[in-house]
Amino acid sequence: MSEEYPLYPALSEKAEEQAQHLMDGFKVKMKAIAEEVLGDLYCDVAAYIESDQWTNFRNELLDGLCNYSNGRIHAKYDFKKIRQAILKEYRAEIVEDLNQDLLDEVEELKEHVQSLQGMRRY
Numbered sequence: 001m002s003e004e005y006p007l008y009p010a011l012s013e014k015a016e017e018q019a020q021h022l023m024d025g026f027k028v029k030m031k032a033i034a035e036e037v038l039g040d041l042y043c044d045v046a047a048y049i050e051s052d053q054w055t056n057f058r059n060e061l062l063d064g065l066c067n068y069s070n071g072r073i074h075a076k077y078d079f080k081k082i083r084q085a086i087l088k089e090y091r092a093e094i095v096e097d098l099n100q101d102l103l104d105e106v107e108e109l110k111e112h113v114q115s116l117q118g119m120r121r122y
Helices: 013-066 079-121
Strands: none
Touching: 013 079
């Protein structure tokens, strides 16, 4: 027993061998468990993680494309150039789609007004 560290007695040679044997067995078991868990993770979860990363990336791009000031993202992507290029290349399609969006909104609002008027009558 060490006088300097009385709470940490020296092990006998046989006890050291037993402790080493126990740690070696623990390593083997932990390695097997880790490989199994990582295999499950890779097979069962990796596709979702990859999918989630792409969704996050897509959302980040959409945020930049929809936010003209780009205040949330600084110098990560040049969204202003992206928007300008998209508008230049697809202006006619964008205008047509925006017009159709407005027509769809008008129809939805008409239906909503009719629904409210119908409720008001009763």
